[in-house]
Amino acid sequence: MVSERGTVTVSAGGAGISCVHLAGPWRLRGGQPAPDEVERALGGATSRVTFDARELAGWDSALVTFLAQLLERCQRRGLTVDQSGLPAGVQRLLALAAAVPEKQGARATASRPSFVVRVGMVTLSAAAEGRAFLAFLGEAVLSLGRFVTARARYRRVDLLLELQEAGARALPIVTLISFLIGLIMAFVGAVSLQQFGAGIYVANMVAVAMSREMGAMMTAIIMAGRTGSAYAAQLGTMNVSQEIDALATMGIPPMDFLVLPRMLALSIMMPLLCIYSDFIGIIGGGMVATGMLDLSVTQYWEQTKGAITVTDFTTGVGKSAVFGILVALSGCLEGIRAGRSASAVGDAATAAVVSAIVYIIVADGIFAVIFHVLGI
Amino acid sequence: MGANGEAHIRVQGLTMAFGSFVLMHDLTFAVARGEVFVIMGGSGSGKSTLLRHMIGLLEPAAGEIFYGTQSFTRAGEEERARMLRRFGVLYQSGALFSSMTLLENVSLPLGEYTDLGAEEIREVAALKLALVGLRGFEGYYPSQISGGMQKRAGLARAIALDPEVLFFDEPSAGLDPISSRRLDELILELRDSLGATVVVVTHELASIFTIADNGVLLDAESRTLIASGSPRVLREQSQDPRVRAFLTRGEEGGSDGARTEHG
Numbered sequence: 001m002v003s004e005r006g007t008v009t010v011s012a013g014g015a016g017i018s019c020v021h022l023a024g025p026w027r028l029r030g031g032q033p034a035p036d037e038v039e040r041a042l043g044g045a046t047s048r049v050t051f052d053a054r055e056l057a058g059w060d061s062a063l064v065t066f067l068a069q070l071l072e073r074c075q076r077r078g079l080t081v082d083q084s085g086l087p088a089g090v091q092r093l094l095a096l097a098a099a100v101p102e103k104q105g106a107r108a109t110a111s112r113p114s115f116v117v118r119v120g121m122v123t124l125s126a127a128a129e130g131r132a133f134l135a136f137l138g139e140a141v142l143s144l145g146r147f148v149t150a151r152a153r154y155r156r157v158d159l160l161l162e163l164q165e166a167g168a169r170a171l172p173i174v175t176l177i178s179f180l181i182g183l184i185m186a187f188v189g190a191v192s193l194q195q196f197g198a199g200i201y202v203a204n205m206v207a208v209a210m211s212r213e214m215g216a217m218m219t220a221i222i223m224a225g226r227t228g229s230a231y232a233a234q235l236g237t238m239n240v241s242q243e244i245d246a247l248a249t250m251g252i253p254p255m256d257f258l259v260l261p262r263m264l265a266l267s268i269m270m271p272l273l274c275i276y277s278d279f280i281g282i283i284g285g286g287m288v289a290t291g292m293l294d295l296s297v298t299q300y301w302e303q304t305k306g307a308i309t310v311t312d313f314t315t316g317v318g319k320s321a322v323f324g325i326l327v328a329l330s331g332c333l334e335g336i337r338a339g340r341s342a343s344a345v346g347d348a349a350t351a352a353v354v355s356a357i358v359y360i361i362v363a364d365g366i367f368a369v370i371f372h373v374l375g376i
Numbered sequence: 377m378g379a380n381g382e383a384h385i386r387v388q389g390l391t392m393a394f395g396s397f398v399l400m401h402d403l404t405f406a407v408a409r410g411e412v413f414v415i416m417g418g419s420g421s422g423k424s425t426l427l428r429h430m431i432g433l434l435e436p437a438a439g440e441i442f443y444g445t446q447s448f449t450r451a452g453e454e455e456r457a458r459m460l461r462r463f464g465v466l467y468q469s470g471a472l473f474s475s476m477t478l479l480e481n482v483s484l485p486l487g488e489y490t491d492l493g494a495e496e497i498r499e500v501a502a503l504k505l506a507l508v509g510l511r512g513f514e515g516y517y518p519s520q521i522s523g524g525m526q527k528r529a530g531l532a533r534a535i536a537l538d539p540e541v542l543f544f545d546e547p548s549a550g551l552d553p554i555s556s557r558r559l560d561e562l563i564l565e566l567r568d569s570l571g572a573t574v575v576v577v578t579h580e581l582a583s584i585f586t587i588a589d590n591g592v593l594l595d596a597e598s599r600t601l602i603a604s605g606s607p608r609v610l611r612e613q614s615q616d617p618r619v620r621a622f623l624t625r626g627e628e629g630g631s632d633g634a635r636t637e638h639g
Contacts, residue, residue, distance in 0.1 A: 153488060158475075242471035246533075249431050249465045250485050251457045 005030040006056075006063065008038055016047035019085075020070075023055035026063035035069040042079075049074055051085035064093050071098075136333045140263060143255045147264070152256045162265035166227050170273060173226065174219055178277040181214055182206055182284025190292055199293040203303035206285030211308050215278040216316045217364060219270060220323035224356035228331035231262050232352035235335025236345035244336065254336065263328040270324030271317045278316065311376055319367050323360050330356040384409040384573045385430070385541065390439035392425055399425060402600050403439070405592050412567055412574045412587045414607065416622065417594035423577040424468070426594070427545055430575065431465055432456060443541070461489055464534030464572075468545045470526035472518040478505060478529045479514035485536045504532040508562065524555040528562070535566060542566065544576040548583050560586050581625060585611075593619055 006026035011019050020038060042049065056063075067090065074081050083091050113121070146152040189205045235258060238244050247254050282304055289300045331352040338348035385407040392399045399422045407413040417423045428434045430441060432448065440449045443459055451459060472481050482501035486492060492500065502514055508528040518526055527547065534542060544563065548556035560583050567574050578584060584591070584607050593603040593610070595618060603610055603619040611623040620628045 238474070241469050241474070242467040243473055245428075245433055246465065246467060246471040246473075248433060249460055249463060250488070251460045252484075252488060 006032060006059075008033050008066075010038060010041040012043070012046070013050075016045055017050060018042050018046040018048070019050045019052050021052045021055070022063070023057070025057045026059040026066070028060055028062045030062070032062045032066050035066055035073060038070060039073050042074075046079060048080045048082065050082045053086050053090075056087065059087065059090065064090055064097075067094060068097055132337070133329075133333060136336075137329060139255050140259060140329060143253070143260045144263070146256060147260055152260055153252050154256050154261050158257075159261040159264060162261045163269060165230075166223065166262075166265045167269040167272065170223065170226060170269070171276070173222055174273050174277055175280055177218055177222055178210075178215065178280040179284040181218055182210060182281030182286075183288055185209055185214070185281075186285035186288035187292070190288055194293065199289075200295060200299065200303055202285060202289050202293065203295075203300050204307035207282055207304045207307040208312060210278045210281035210285075211312045211316045213316065213364075215274045215281060216320040216323060217360070219273045219277045219320060220327060220360045221357060223266065223270060223273070223324070224327045224330075224353050224360065227266065228327040228352045228356045229349040231328065231331030232335040232338070232348040233345055235332055236338035236348040239336065239338050240340050240342075240345065259328070259332040259336075262332055263325060266324035266328040267321050268324075270320045270327075274317050274320035278313070315367075315371060315376060319364065322363060322367075326359040326363060327356045330359060382409050383407065384444065385413075385575070386442040387430070388440050388442070390426075390429065390441065391437045392422060392429055392434070393437035398437070398599060400594060400599055400601075401438075403592075403594075405601065405604050407573060407575060408590070409573055410567070410571055411589040412563065412576065414584050414588040414591035415575065415577045415594065416579060416584060416591055416607070418579065418596060418622070421594040421596040423579070423594055424545055427543055427575070427577045431463060431543055432460065461537065462540040463543065464537070464539035464541070465543045466527065466530050466534045466545065466547060468549055470518065470523075470530035472526055472530055472533070474518050477515050477517055478510065478521075478532075481518070481529065482533045482536050485533065489537060501532075501536065504536055505529065507535070507566075508532045509558075524551050524559075527551065527559065531559075531562065531566075535570065538570055540572055542570075542572045542574045544574070544578075546577055546579075548578060548580045553582075556580070556583065557586075563587055581623065584623075593622060 004025075006022065006024045009021045009023075011021065013019055026032065067086070071081060071094065083094065086094075143152060147154075186202050186206050189202045190199060193199050193201050193205075235244070238258070244254050244258070247257055286297065286300050286304075289295045290297055334348040334352040334355065338344045383406040387403055387405050390403040391401045392403075403426065415423045415426055425434065429436055430448075436449060440447055442448060443462075446455075446459065448456065448459055472478070473484070476484070479498065479501050482504050483497050486497045486500055490497070502511075505511060505514060508531050510525060510528055510532065513521060513525070513529075518529065521529070542563075547559050547563065551559065563574060563576070564587055566572065574587075576583075576587065588607045590605065591607050591610075592601045594600075595602040602616060603614055607623060610619055614620055614623075617628075
């Protein structure tokens with residue numbers, strides 16, 4: 001009688017001996033009986049367990065797992081087990097599994113810490129995070145000092161490559177996003193302003209918003225996603241392949257060699273990208289103004305020129321230089337601190353983008369307060 | 377056992393720890409000038425970590441490391457940079473800079489620490505690559521060559537400044553037996569020609585018996601070194617079953633030998 005699934009029955013012999021009968025196919029695919037039932041069936045009077053596997057129609061890890069659990073229970077109850085009734089292969093596998101005793105303390109404790117403990121741990125790790133960023137910022141400033149006094153050790157070709165990567169290669173995406181942002185702002189503004197017959201002021205709105213805020217902000221966010229994450233991934237991979245160790249043992253500070261060119265590249269290219277983004281955004285707004293509001297190109301352009309001041313323009317560009325440094329620093333910091341595995345590099349890239357965006361928004365808020373106080 | 381017996385590197389009472397977890401304690405040994413010294417041990421016993429301490433990538437929790445009579449552990453930043461300049465390190469994966477060609481990789485330390493002109497640097501770097509059998513590969517990027525070639529290129533970079541001490545982290549890891557043997561021969565050849573002291577981290581027995589003059593064996597269970605001396609002599613004469621088991625691939629000295637691998 002071969003059933004689909006393996007079966008187990010227990011028969012009591014004399015003198016405290018119980019025999020466990022195994023029958024049918026014991027395959028992982030068919031599922032397996034729980035060892036609890038067998039343990040219960042063994043009863044209190046049993047002192048010795050034997051096996052009968054004559055009706056076994058085949059076995060794999062399902063049987064071995066079941067028996068390993070059963071043996072452990074028997075051992076805990078102090079029963080003697082006679083394995084001689086089992087197939088030879090099963091006996092050997094059971095012996096192999098029991099050969100090396102469990103290493104004490106190796107099993108990860110899965111206990112969940114209490115709420116208070118978790119709040120404490122999160123607070124401490126946030127503080128450590130802040131300290132790490134400040135320490136990194138300090139090192140970056142020192143490195144910048146060495147650059148200014150021409151003592152920094154970096155390759156000029158690396159700086160040029162980074163400039164190209166963070167500048168010219170970023171133009172297409174910056175063009176697309178800035179154009180659309182200008183377009184959307186003008187469109188939303190036009191709908192409201194038209195009701196008052198003040199459609200021409202779309203030009204003021206787009207010009208001021210792009211030059212003061214959106215140009216700097218959008219390029220910063222694009223560069224955080226595009227270049228900041230690339231920095232984290234590059235440096236993280238260099239950490240995995242011990243390239244950063246190799247630099248350190250060569251006596252070349254990784255800060256100068258790796259971080260400095262990237263930081264310089266972004267802080268030089270970001271203001272340029274920001275200016276570019278401002279213009280493209282204004283052109284995007286012009287599309288709506290000329291297409292939807294029937295303004296002429298000259299009207300829109302004259303209105304725009306009257307709307308923005310040099311101050312509007314320079315505050316935006318100045319902010320973008322700071323945003324560039326923040327994006328480069330968070331990318332490099334996460335990359336250098338990344339762990340030594342593929343998933344750690346991925347985590348570093350994610351963390352770089354997230355922290356860069358947070359820093360950008362916070363810095364923008366601080367700038368807003370400062371400009372307000374200074375009356376700019 | 378070394379060329380003239382004078383201690384080049386001394387490690388004194390070194391304790392390696394990550395936070396409160398002590399990996400190894402009380403490591404004391406000396407490496408004579410001009411000898412090939414192996415740091416042996418099973419996987420996870422802290423061999424590579426010891427190497428990272430010796431080249432200053434990790435700071436000891438206790439103890440001190442000396443090069444000659446000078447303390448490396450207590451040296452200031454400038455002093456340490458000067459000492460590092462006399463080291464050459466071959467990392468496990470070669471650690472070549474992936475954005476640079478082989479020639480640029482080897483040229484980097486030359487450009488940093490010598491007053492040579494660009495053309496001279498190029499020639500010296502090409503010579504170093506030729507020494508490790510990579511003539512003609514100057515313009516290749518690390519990703520374009522095989523793992524064994526990357527290691528040899530890493531070695532060319534390590535010997536760029538004619539170092540006094542050469543460190544190797546698992547030189548034969550990931551190499552086929554013949555490449556591994558050629559690398560061993562190269563190590564001996566460079567030791568003889570440069571007169572450098574060589575420190576090798578490895579668990580490759582064939583390699584150990586070919587190159588080593590002297591060595592230490594780290595044990596993960598007791599968290600310290602359990603033997604020091606020439607591996608060939610240790611294999612014949614050690615009374616410690618763990619040492620005999622390691623050096624005979626677990627064929628002698630109790631079944632525990634095979635198990636240290638899991639530690």
